[in-house]
Amino acid sequence: MRRRLSALLAFASVLPLLPILGEIAAQDKKEPPIVPPIKGKTEAVAIFNGKDLTGWEGHEKYWSVKDGVIVGKNTDEVKVSTYLLTKDKYSDFRLVFDFKLAESEMHSGIAMWGNVAPDKGDKYTYAGHLVMFPSGYGFYDLYGRNMIHQNADKAKKVGKQHDWNTMEILAQGNRIRFALNGELISDWREPLPDRIKEAPIGLQLHSNKVAQEVQFKNLKLEKFPEDKLTTVK
Secondary structure (H helix, E strand, C coil): CHHHHHHHHHHHHHHHHHHHHHHHHHHHCCCCCCCCCCCCCCEEECCCCCCCCCCEECCCCCEEEECCEEEEEECCCECCCEEEEECCCECCEEEEEEEEEEECCCCEEEEEEEEECHHHCCCCCEEEEEEEECCCCEEEEECCCEEEECCHHHHHHHCCCCCCEEEEEEEECCEEEEEECCEEEEEEECCCHHHCCCECCEEEECCECCCEEEEEEEEEEEECCCCCCCCCC
């Protein structure tokens, strides 16, 4: 009787995921669609002034600016991953930046194409796409399909665990290209374009029970960019 009850409970927990799993299974049988870049004026956006967090929102106890560097830092437990979010929303963009994992081994990332999800337990947590680095690399669907693209084997050969890394994310249509220290790591298309939203860009401070520190600097953003990578050798 207990085994039957356990099996029923397990099946019930999977039921809400069946529509998403069905979509993924259907997409796995064919090539992802090609969604062209959105047309718009190519324009540089000064998202970080190097002095303070004007234009951003997040927990002040975690995020600060020091010597031109955005610092995300915690000493006590972070129960739910939290983000420093742009107040403006973006769809097609190029983001070039330098990143350093200063303390801990937990990965960070850039969140995009989703939405702020305070119902998940933190005012500034995020549901949507995440470009992960450096401890764990890949593309992740936060509060959705989990890992959607693997690239760690290639990225770990190029990335620096506790030093500065230069990264470029080029998001156009349903296509994400990710370059790390001058090397193209991933060129991937979202097989479910309906999941793409114009959204804030978020810098991640991951949930963790230990102290951690992540650092971002030299952030350069371009809306509706040209179809080329600028940092690849």
